[in-house]
Amino acid sequence: ADINPAVLYDLGGKFDKSFNEAAFTGAEKFKADTGIGYRDFEIQNDAQREQALRNFAKRGQSPIIAIGFSQANAVEKVAKEFPDIQFAIVDSVIDLPNVRSIVFKEHEGSYIVGVAAALASKTGKVGFVGGMDIGLIRKFACGYKQGVMSVKSDAEVFENMTGDTGAAWNDPVKGGELAKSQFDKGADVVYHAAGGTGIGVLQAAHDAGKLGIGVDSNQNGLFPGSVLTSMLKRVDVAVAKTFEDAKNDAWSSGVQVLGLAEGGVDWALDDNNASLVNADMKAAVEKAKADIISGTVVVHDYMADNTCP
Amino acid sequence: MLDAYQTLILLLDSTLRLSTPLLLACLAGLYSERSGVVDIGLEGKMLGAAFGAGAVAYLTSNAWLGLLAGIGVAVGLALIHGFASITNRGNQIVSGVAINFLAAGLTVLLGQAWFSQGGRTPTLPQGGRFGEVILPGAEAVRDVPVLGPLYSELISGHNILVYLAFAAVPLTWWILFRTRFGLRLRAVGENPAAVDTAGISVVLLRYRAVVICGILTGVAGSYLSIAQSSGFIRDMTAGKGYIALAALIFAKWRPVNAMYACLLFGFLDAMAIRLQGKSIPMIGEVPVQVFQTLPYILTVILLAGFIGKAIPPKASGVPYLKERS
Amino acid sequence: MSAGQLPRWVDYGLIPLINLIAAFLVSGLVVLLIGENPIDAVRVLIWGALGFGEGVGFTLFYATNFIFTGLAVAVAFHAGLFNIGGEGQAYVGGLGVALACLALDRIVPWWVTLPVAVAGAAVMGAAWAFIPAWLQAKRGSHIVITTIMFNFISYSLMVYLLVNVLAKPGSMQPETRTFEEGGRLPFLNDIQSLVDFGTAPVNLALVLALIASALVWVIIWRTRLGYEIRSFGANATAAVYAGMSPARIIIITMLISGGLSGMMALNEIMGSQHRLLIEFVAGYGFVGIAVALMGRAHPVGIILAAILFGMLYQGGAELAFEMPAISRDMIIVIQGLVILFAGALENLFRPAIVRIFTPSRAPAVQAG
Amino acid sequence: MSETPAIELRGVNKSFGPVHANRNIDLLVGKGSIHGIIGENGAGKSTLMSILYGFYQADSGSIHVDGREVRIADSRQAIDLGIGMVHQHFMLVDPFTVLENVILGAEDGATLSGGTRKARQELRRLEQEYGLKVDPDAVVGDLPVGLQQRVEILKALYRGAEILILDEPTGVLTPAEADHLFKILEVLRDQGKTVLLITHKLREIMAITDTVSVMRRGEMVATLKTAETSMEELAEQMVGRSVLLHVEKTPADPMGTILEVEDLNVTDARGVRVVKDISFKVKAGEIVGIAGVSGNGQSELLEALAGIRKADSGRLSIRSETLDLATMDIDPALMREKGMGHVPEDRHRMGLINSFAEYENAVLGYHRSEKYAKGLLLDIAAIKQEAREAIEKYDIRPPSTDLRTANFSGGNQQKIVLAREIERDPDVLLVGQPTRGVDIGAIEFIHKRLIELRDEGKAILLVSVELDEIRSLADRILVMFDGAIVGEREAGADETELGLLMAGVQDQGAASGAVAGEKA
């Protein structure tokens, strides 16, 4: 069918080096593949969420995909007003007939990079730097910790959060200091889930000759040889897929939970980190991955009960 | 014991790194406000400089050219502030707010236009970034007990801008209290009419102060993007300009106090970073937000307890207007 | 004698207009630079802000925020205090609103909740301003630093509360549940039929903001308290001579100021979002400084400046939507230029205009 | 005096917006002379001198110095032409030391060390030559005004001024200090320097100047040889009507004591005791004057009595009520309630809020009175009505209640304060420096009003550094020195004797050679 897709980014903006950017990448890929253009919008404040969604809807854009859990209320409201338009939301679940909800099992992806981290660590101490202390980030941290512990049950995992405002996602300086403080305590691998702040984390790892782990998109190339791997959260795939489904009349509403099994989360292996990942490590990570997919190993989701084992 | 010492050294090391941009910005504000021009736009100038430095350092692979560009941008913004508040006698706070807006918008706009990375500058190539300076003998004395780590970890091994920032403290003191320019600068911030009747141009003097402010914020911003990090990212100043302003008031507009104030802020920040995630004896697990906010709470307590009243230069914030027409 | 050399309409009408035009001209240059048509851009911006009911509604919605934060800064300014803490006071004010709404929304209609929410907003905002005020009054701590610090402290406090205490269970959103009808201010669209504001969230809080403006005017210029506030701000020594207590003035002024900031949350939380969410203040507190100063700390000026900023926010959003090449960063630049030209450079064209409007003076002519 | 004039002004005009401050001014000042300039407040004296000093630029007209036409675009050029000026409102940097103030703008090199060394020597020389002694390392803001002015003079001399302009220099000086200043001016004249002196005090004009110019409403109305004129003529030229130069009053007829002060002690912010064991009484229907060199505790005494400043110890009885100034919660509002009015020494800093309209200032301190309340609000109409009455009664000009007080001249500002304090019908009126910087027309009025008030049976405590004023107004004179009352005299006491007391020379029989102006 002829479609008129649109993307609405969260406050972080289109180029947040994180999931908004991944959404943008997906939309661009769809455009390149199909030649179908799309509209997008970066909000500046909360009031613009509904406004932008309505603006899209009124112009007949469909499907409209909203990135980020903060959009949930707005999508729910506007989707009810425009029952004929297809909506999708990433990172939240909305139970409406014209809304597709896409959520990721970040804990699974974090788990496998945790395994990699534990194997790469010589000191038995690894670190995690989050952006803000909110549920989503705790979910990353908790999965990661479980992965580390699955390899070395006596390992130590240092966990730090950057701040309490939007700046927490754009503060490479603070990110770098947090990473350094973890290195000082003996950590030698550090995983971040902190958007732009993470660049500082990876930088610090690079400067100190330690290892960093990227997040969301493949960040292995940022500091080749210093980024052990990246936990991929394929928002790009999800966005492109959503557009394609609409185009191919294969649209479905309901919840899509994308985990390792669905290829929604993964770890990144490429030339940039080939030298860092030896065969044993690769085998172990792939085994963990297989175990999770098969259900042999169940990674606890922090969000399920707000606790981490 | 030794471990604790090592921890302390590392803590102080981190303090130095975190204090540096604050110190540079704080000294920048000091020149400006001592001359009677209030500058709430430190944040914007730093941000602009960070971008300019990041962009040029990336394009030229030369950190020094980056620094120069950073300074250029900040001085440009400073001149806008000067034009508004000195020449046109506009409201200095409004002008500062405007500069913060302009910098926040323009950096991302131009960054996106030039590098298409969402306003970020690409990661700097070799040479585009200021590296660590290893002071002579640092390696040799590393294993000497007590003094070894102090010298090789704490004193040595920072990038050149850190040393520059701390060298700027005695220099500023000297300029302010031992030179003709400093005397006039202090005078014009207290009583511009006295300077005017002494046959000195108030306007020129204030412009010079504002330009120095630009230079120092330029270094501060460059430090963020091409020394401490390797590239610019939007809003990367993260409120440091405001903290520097607070430090300036804390320091009562004096250079050496400014250093202590910035070191204190840096220390509190470094400490909060290192305390994060530790459970506190007796209290147990503490929410991470407590640590995030600890530096600010401690500042308020210190402010309430120890430093009496901070009296700004008398003419600061007041445009000099001798005839009303 | 020396005032009123220029006709009032020039001083308060023509000069600001010329400044605005200058701001837009320079913005136009920037638009040109990125390859778009500046005239179209301005047209879209103004049309987006004022061209249709919904646009006007959004403009007024933002203006409501700015009126509250602008008044807050202005009141403090009259006492010579620079309250930079509007951001934090509004954030914590949101807590007061939310607690009132969460407690009452399921049992009573909105108009019963409203006074409690207003009180909650004002009390929490005022409480957040109280400590800096007290420290300034009793310990001489500089209010600029302490209010900046209290902004930072409020961010941490609110994240903690939203994530650990107030979040609805099982949700990863750091926000409270959505209020029911009893916790929602009516949208202006629903209570009047003169203008169709469409789906714009402009709500009853606008009326509250206007009432607050009038009250501020009365307090500042028509009451003893206001007289004392202004006296203290203009000449603290004379205020002491006149028997006023500086500590009392500082504290009361800051309570009023903080309360006004806090009430901004009524518009966002009870009026529009219907839940307490993270970082909803979004810089409105800081922009309030510019609004207050551009409005010359007078409620009428503040309302006008607030509408101007509301136009920039709404028109800017529309512009970014219509012209994808113009990003939200471009909008920030335009806002910066408007603040610069209409605010800081307001004297740029004044001398020329004074020359036009004052008849040339021949020295010899005047006698006596 | 017949050769080229030191200064010649031709057709100078200057406007500030709508105010034509100087109108076609011509002026000739002979080399080596002392030339006085007088005129009412706002006549344009300071403006004219500031033009000569390059602080303002004339709109038209020309300036000639030593016969050569010059353009003085800024003060630098004036200084280079050998012109120095002591401004009416001092141009000093308060937190700086004397030395720093002196070298500012004449630092002699990019760093300060050389310049300060030279300046120290030069200051020592100037001290010897003119008897201008000040501690070069004292912070200017801490110095009494008399010494601050000395610093201003030193600044001018340090820059080698050949032409020295002094704008109302004696407004802040005691008679002895003024005498000392005049001696210096005479020395300067004898050295061939030219002095321009602005003052409101005709006695000074008569005593020291060679020639005198009179300004009125921006115009130069006369230039006369001092020897050929009289005070009466000058006063009439100045005001445009004849003025009574002496206070006319009948002897006091005091009744019971209204104000009694016992054992008052006050410490200032630096911890120095500035008021020491002071006790005195003031009766209804009398004016008690407190004489003294400024900085001897008078200001603090007044402020303590007015409730502005906390006392260490002391009791104050007003009528029959006794207040303990140290232990009770005293504030100015309470004192007003008890019937005490207070005209503060410094109208700009304390007595007025200059950015407020006249009517707002007319109730400062009394704004809480029920008279001005309309429910919760202020009754603006009632306030304006009263302000209008005061304007009429005190002949305040311009007669506008809405004009900001910043735009009134000094004399009229002072009348606004007086009207406010007197019209509240206080039992006791504290008055500090009521006529400082005020022109003779206004002085005449203010003095008359104070006498009237006394005759109405009020108690007045008058603090003034103006010995003339004290002597002509007060019925009893207390002399303060170093925080204590060192003597009491009857009205009309001998000037020299009072001067000695003020200088701290103990009662009677003291050696006559003591220099009164020098504060120990």
Ligand SMILES: Nc1ncnc2c1ncn2[C@@H]1O[C@H](COP(=O)(O)OP(=O)(O)OP(=O)(O)O)[C@@H](O)[C@H]1O
């Ligand atoms: N800087 C200024 N801006 C505007 N108007 C001024 C300024 N200075 C003086 N004026 C105006 O010029 C007039 C002359 O003022 P000036 O200060 O010269 O009087 P003056 O003779 O020195 O009075 P006084 O005896 O009180 O010192 C005043 O009435 C005032 O209105």
Ligand SMILES: Nc1ncnc2c1ncn2[C@@H]1O[C@H](COP(=O)(O)OP(=O)(O)OP(=O)(O)O)[C@@H](O)[C@H]1O
């Ligand atoms: N910078 C200025 N701007 C506006 N008006 C001024 C300025 N300077 C002086 N004036 C006005 O000039 C007039 C006289 O000025 P001046 O400073 O000489 O006051 P004054 O009458 O001498 O008072 P005082 O003796 O108390 O200082 C007043 O009306 C004053 O308001």
Ligand SMILES: [Mg+2]
């Ligand atoms: Mg004068």
Ligand SMILES: [Mg+2]
């Ligand atoms: Mg005067």
